[in-house]
Amino acid sequence: MFSYLKRLLIGRPLKSNELGEQKLNKTKALAILSSDALSSVAYGPEQILIVLVTVGAAAFWYSIPIAVGVLILLTALILSYRQIIFAYPHGGGAYVVSRDNLGVNPGLIAGGSLLVDYILTVAVSVSAGTDAITSAFPALHSYTVPIAIVFVLFLTTLNLRGVTESASILAYPVYLFVLALFILIGVGLYQISTGQVPADLHTSVGTPVAGISLFLLLKAFASGSSALTGVEAISNAIPNFKDPAPNNASKTLMAMGGLLALLFSGIVYLAYYYGITPSVKETVVSQIADHTFGRNYMYYFIQGTTALILILAANTGYSAFPLLAVNLAKDKFIMRMFTIRGDRLGYSNGIITLGVSAIILIILFKGQTEHLIPLYAVGVFIPFTLSQSGMIVKWIREKPKGWVSKLIINATGALISLTVTLMFFFTKFPQVWPVLIFLPIIVIIFHKIKTHYELVGEQLRIKPDQQPKTIEGNVIIVPVAGITQVVENSINFATSLTDQVIAVYVAFEREDERIFEEKWKKWQPNVRLVTLHSHYRSIIQPLTKFIDTVQHKANENNYQVTVLIPQFITKKSWHNILHNQSSLLIRAYLLFKRDVVIATVPYRFKK
Structure with missing residues (x-):
């Protein structure tokens, strides 16, 4: 049943040699990897206005110069990451760049920050998309959490089906969103240029505003920079591109930067000109669409595509999180299970982990994750700063051809990214302080995992001068609960291996002990039986004491002790609840005893 359901949801398993078919072309890659950055157009301008509205609507003209600053930062980041793509064509992004050039700990800070950020990407994007739906249909407000969870489950399932399949499906909504916003911006600018929009809805650029301060402007700029998450x-995802991967990734990055700049600029300008005031009940994009078209089919088309892109922005996390996890797992900083490809050749453990973590966040914050956006943004700008700083070190150390211009680009990116990061801490400290706690904890956990793997490797490694351990013989202990076909099957198997077989019976009553000994002598006279009396009705305690005694004597004679556990297997799985699971308890308890081999002899029921 489970296999059928899995095949229905995920599809047939793919052969390893079909991996090449799972690579992305530029069109699909732009949709699947840029959805996070493009979707931020729906909330980035709003974040600027939310800060400025604290002074008053007259301050909204400051959104124009702030938007110019955000575009300068975007340009620096796009040029910087283009250089990273060619310098590190195998992917890894900020983690690999920081690790190779700044050291292990900076690399782990970048990697850990991005892992958490991709989880926030899914939670924030899906929640924002749900908000767009509830803005259009207010009756759904009370169902925010269930709707968000359904979307996360849908995206998780879609990504488990494979990269190309998810990209094929998700490309349409992304390009529809881009088309919808270009129509919105184009019609809005046309109405403004033809005088259909009153000019008194906004204050003129340069109008003095009482109460404005540099601190407030920096706070607004930092908030607007949240539009650059996902760049x-x-x-990180260069391995997902078709060859030549670096060239295709670079072109996709430049296309994403251009689209993001145009859409962001257009939305900021329309919001300013229309005098849009941010509202809890309706998003800025919704208000712009309402002013431009009214509540007609175009309004709902824009709201629908906006909701889709906000939800599908989470897919950037699904594309990047597993690949980053693979790099960390290869370096032994997280579990090796993240390096395993699933049936559809995707890193399914990473995809599932991301989905589950996002659902937990959505439930904890009841779908209202908008106050996580500053934490989400600072989680990106820390790796931005580290990666650009790492590239500076790389160019100074290697000095390749044209390294000076490359150094200037990365130095500019590093300086601006560091400035924005500091702005977040200075202006939004009450919201971003958890970064100062969870990042060191994550780095410590990474090192603990690495230490564990190194210790395991040391203990597993066979040394050249190591003498092989010889075993003179084997003592097999068989716990028995009665005289049955199951026990007979186990005893026959044990005696076929060695003549040192000891059957052990634990009795709760003296009379039961005597009766069982008599039956055993008649049934298996050639196999030694040891009966143990349990005063406290425990099977495990007297059994383990006996095993310890045998083990001590066996070690003196260089013998191996094996505990052979009889286990019957019912025909139907639900039948198991009708039986005591003593064999499972014994096995689970003895599994951690040193120098004892635990083996199970199954006996399968036919009825």
């Missing part, structure tokens, strides 16, 4: 995703 790094392409550099």
